[in-house]
Amino acid sequence: MALVAVAAAMLINTLLSKVPTGLEECHQVLVNGHSHQVCASTMRWRFFWDVVGNYIFDASIFRGLWLTLELTVFAMAIGITLGVITAVMRMSPNRIVSSSAWLFTWFFRGTPVYVQILFWFNIAFLYPTIQFGLPFGPHFLTVNVLTLFTGFVAALTALGLNEGAYMSEIVRAGFKAVDEGQIEAAQALGMTRLQTMWRITLPQAMRVIIPPTGNELISMLKTSSLASAIAVTELLKSTSNIASRTFQTMQLLIVASLWYLTVTTVLSIGQFYVERHFAKGSSRSMPPTPLQRIKQDLRRMGFGNREVRS
Amino acid sequence: MTTPMVEARGISKSFGTVQVLSGVDLTVERGQVACLIGPSGSGKSTFLRCINHLEKHDAGELRVDGSLVGYRQSGNKLYELNERQICAERSQIGMVFQRFNLFPHLTALENITIAPQRVLGKKGPETIRRAQELLERVGLSDKAASYPSQLSGGQQQRVAIARALAMDPKLMLFDEPTSALDPELVGEVLDVMRDLAKSGMTMVVVTHEMGFAREVADVAYFLDEGVVQEWGNPREMLVSPRTQRLAGFLSKVL
Numbered sequence: 001m002a003l004v005a006v007a008a009a010m011l012i013n014t015l016l017s018k019v020p021t022g023l024e025e026c027h028q029v030l031v032n033g034h035s036h037q038v039c040a041s042t043m044r045w046r047f048f049w050d051v052v053g054n055y056i057f058d059a060s061i062f063r064g065l066w067l068t069l070e071l072t073v074f075a076m077a078i079g080i081t082l083g084v085i086t087a088v089m090r091m092s093p094n095r096i097v098s099s100s101a102w103l104f105t106w107f108f109r110g111t112p113v114y115v116q117i118l119f120w121f122n123i124a125f126l127y128p129t130i131q132f133g134l135p136f137g138p139h140f141l142t143v144n145v146l147t148l149f150t151g152f153v154a155a156l157t158a159l160g161l162n163e164g165a166y167m168s169e170i171v172r173a174g175f176k177a178v179d180e181g182q183i184e185a186a187q188a189l190g191m192t193r194l195q196t197m198w199r200i201t202l203p204q205a206m207r208v209i210i211p212p213t214g215n216e217l218i219s220m221l222k223t224s225s226l227a228s229a230i231a232v233t234e235l236l237k238s239t240s241n242i243a244s245r246t247f248q249t250m251q252l253l254i255v256a257s258l259w260y261l262t263v264t265t266v267l268s269i270g271q272f273y274v275e276r277h278f279a280k281g282s283s284r285s286m287p288p289t290p291l292q293r294i295k296q297d298l299r300r301m302g303f304g305n306r307e308v309r310s
Numbered sequence: 311m312t313t314p315m316v317e318a319r320g321i322s323k324s325f326g327t328v329q330v331l332s333g334v335d336l337t338v339e340r341g342q343v344a345c346l347i348g349p350s351g352s353g354k355s356t357f358l359r360c361i362n363h364l365e366k367h368d369a370g371e372l373r374v375d376g377s378l379v380g381y382r383q384s385g386n387k388l389y390e391l392n393e394r395q396i397c398a399e400r401s402q403i404g405m406v407f408q409r410f411n412l413f414p415h416l417t418a419l420e421n422i423t424i425a426p427q428r429v430l431g432k433k434g435p436e437t438i439r440r441a442q443e444l445l446e447r448v449g450l451s452d453k454a455a456s457y458p459s460q461l462s463g464g465q466q467q468r469v470a471i472a473r474a475l476a477m478d479p480k481l482m483l484f485d486e487p488t489s490a491l492d493p494e495l496v497g498e499v500l501d502v503m504r505d506l507a508k509s510g511m512t513m514v515v516v517t518h519e520m521g522f523a524r525e526v527a528d529v530a531y532f533l534d535e536g537v538v539q540e541w542g543n544p545r546e547m548l549v550s551p552r553t554q555r556l557a558g559f560l561s562k563v564l
Binding site: 278 | 397401403404407409413415428473474
C-alpha cells in the first residue's frame with residue numbers, strides 16, 4: 001500500500017516537474033546604486049503541458065480523432081458481423097461451410113494486420129478494375145479499384161477482415177460455453193437450429209463474448225493508428241502532420257496519447273454497463289456500478305466510515 | 311381400438327461400441343401415464359430422448375400418434391425428415407428435463423411464451439395470457455417476472471412443466487424430473503404431475519419415485535441392460551415382481 005502511494009507520488013512529481021530550457025532571461029538590478037545584470041535560465045514543463053494545451057483542442061486534431069472513431073466503429077461492426085457469421089458457419093454440420101469458415105480465420109489471423117492494410121491499399125495492382133456482369137456477356141458495372149480503395153476504405157477493409165477472424169474465435173468460445181441442456185431444451189420445444197442460436201445460445205454466450213470484445217474494441221482503437229502509414233489522417237497522422245511542421249514531436253505524441261487514453265476510458269465505462277446488462281439472470285443480484293465500487297474501495301482503504309478495529 | 315400415443319417395436323441404439331438399447335418394445339395408450347424404471351445406465355433416458363428424436367434410434371420402429379418419429383415411409387424405404395419436419399414433430403411433444411434447463415436469460419413468463427411465439431407464431435398478448443394461466447396452474451403466478459436463478463429447484467421445475475404445456479402437447483415426456491431436487495421440494499413437482507395426469511395428459515415418466523409410479527402410473531416398464539425386462543400394472547409389479555432382476559432392483563431403491 002505504502003509502495004503504491006510512493007510510486008504515485010513520484011509519478012505525479014515527474015509529470016508536474018519543470019526543467020530549464022537552456023535559454024537565459026536577464027534583467028537589470030540596482031544594488032547600492034550600481035546596475036547589475038542578473039540572468040537565470042527559463043523553466044518549462046518537462047511534459048510540455050502548455051504546448052499540449054495549445055494543440056489538444058485543435059480543429060485538425062478533432063478531425064483526426066473523428067476519423068479514428070469512424071475507423072474503429074466501422075471496422076468493429078464489420079468484424080463482429082463477420083465473426084458471428086463465421087462462428088455459426090464453423091459449427092455447421094456441413095463440411096464445406098465449416099471448413100470455409102476455418103479457412104477465413106486461418107488466412108486473416110495468420111498475416112499481420114499491417115501487411116493486410118498495405119495489401120488492400122495496393123490491391124489495384126492485382127485487380128485494376130472489377131466488372132459486374134454475366135460471364136462472357138455484357139458488363140453492367142465497372143468499378144475502378146484504384147479510386148475505390150482509398151486509404152480509408154483499404155484500412156477499413158483490412159481492419160474489419162482481420163477483426164472478423166479474431167471475433168470468430170471469440171464468438172465460437174462463447175457458444176461453446178453455453179450448457180448443452182439449453183440447446184436440447186430449445187430443440188425439444190421445436191425450435192430450429194438458427195432460432196435456437198439466435199434466441200437461446202447467443203444471448204447467453206454474450207456474457208462470455210462481451211469482455212474479450214471490449215478488449216478487441218480498445219485494441220482496434222489503437223491498431224487503427226496503423227492507417228497513418230497509408231496517409232489516412234486519423235488521430236496519429238493529424239498530430240504527426242503538425243509535428244512535422246513545428247518539430248514538436250514529443251508534444252504532439254502526448255496530445256495523441258491523451259486522446260487515446262480518453263476514448264479508452266469512455267469505452268471501458270461503456271463496456272461495464274453492457275456487461276451488466278447481459279449479466280441479467282445469471283446471478284441473483286446485479287454487480288455494483290463503478291461509483292458504488294469506488295465507494296467500497298475507499299471504505300476498504302480506510303476513508304469514510306468504517307468499523308473500528310480493536 | 312384407437313392408435314396408441316407411443317408405440318415402440320424393437321428400438322435399438324448404440325453410442326459407438328456401447329449398446330444402450332437392444333430392442334425395446336413399449337406401448338402407451340392415449341391418456342395413459344407410463345413410468346420407466348430401472349437402474350442407471352439401463353437406457354431409460356436414452357429411450358425417452360428417442361421419442362422426440364433428440365437421439366436417433368439405429369433400428370426398430372417408433373411411432374408417436376401413429377406417425378413415424380424422425381422418418382417418413384415411402385414404399386419400403388425410410389427417409390429421414392428435414393429439420394423443419396422434425397421441429398414440427400417435436401413441438402407437439404413436451405419434455406421436462408432432470409436439470410430443468412430453463413433459459414436463464416429469460417424471466418419465468420418469457421420462458422413460457424418464447425416457444426409459442428417463435429415456433430407456433432402466436433401473438434404476444436395471447437401467449438402471455440396463456441402463460442399466466444399456466445403459472446397459476448403450477449402455483450407460481452407471483453413468480454412471472456423472476457429469473458430462473460431467483461427460483462428454487464422445485465419452482466424452476468414447475469416453470470419448466472408450464473413451459474412444455476404452453477405448446478399444448480399431445481404427449482409429455484419427463485426425464486427424472488425430481489432427481490436433481492432437494493428432498494423437501496420433490497413433493498411440489500409430483501403434485502403438479504399428478505394433477506396433469508388427472509387431467510388426462512398422456513405421459514411417459516422416467517423416475518426413481520416408486521411411490522409416484524405405484525400411485526399415478528397406469529403402466530410401468532422395468533428396463534435393464536437395454537431391454538424391457540418386465541412390464542405391467544405398477545401396483546402389482548412393484549409389490550410382487552415376477553423377475554429376479556426387478557426384485558433385486560426394488561430391494562435396492564425401496
